[in-house]
Structures are given as C-alpha cells and as structure tokens.
Amino acid sequence: MKPDDELCLCFHVTMRKVQNFCRIEKPRRASQLSECGGAGTGCGWCRPFLQRIFENQQQTGESEIPDSEAYHRDRAAYLEERKKRGDKTD
Numbered sequence: 001m002k003p004d005d006e007l008c009l010c011f012h013v014t015m016r017k018v019q020n021f022c023r024i025e026k027p028r029r030a031s032q033l034s035e036c037g038g039a040g041t042g043c044g045w046c047r048p049f050l051q052r053i054f055e056n057q058q059q060t061g062e063s064e065i066p067d068s069e070a071y072h073r074d075r076a077a078y079l080e081e082r083k084k085r086g087d088k089t090d
C-alpha cells in the first residue's frame with residue numbers, strides 16, 4: 001500500500017495519516033488510532049491493519065499492508081461476509 005492510499009475506507013484516512021499519527025502522537029494502545037480521523041470506527045475492516053501498523057511501528061517504525069488493489073478487493077469480500085451474517089455494515 002502506498003502512503004496516500006486510504007487505509008480506513010469508511011473515513012478516508014490514508015496510510016500516511018495513520019503513520020504520522022503514530023509517529024507524532026505516540027499512542028499507547030492500538031484503539032487510540034480511532035483518534036486519527038475516526039479510523040477503524042466504521043465497518044471494522046481496517047482494525048486488524050491498524051493493529052498491525054501500531055504493533056510494527058512500536059517495534060520497527062515500519063508497517064506491512066497489502067497493495068491497494070488487494071486491500072479494496074478483500075474489504076469487499078469482508079463486507080459481503082458480514083452482510084451474509086446479518087452484521088450491520090455502516
């Protein structure tokens with residue numbers, strides 16, 4: 001994923017915003033990333049990736065996220081699965 005690709009598709013929060021938030025604000029828990037433009041507070045798709053970014057930044061200062069195409073495709077499958085289960089999909 002490139003820095004200007006959206007990580008949180010619900011709230012249009014880019015990878016760069018999340019990384020800068022981690023670098024500047026130094027959150028102590030992954031859940032604090034929600035303070036970065038509401039990241040992770042919509043459908044929930046990006047939460048594992050936010051967690052991963054948080055953990056990687058804590059350890060190495062880097063993050064491993066799939067390329068943008070795979071990220072969008074897999075989210076569509078995630079939303080479809082939630083829909084089948086009857087979960088709310090805002």
Ligand code: FES
Nearest residue numbers: 009010042043046
């Ligand atoms: S993609 Fe981030 S909450 Fe939906």
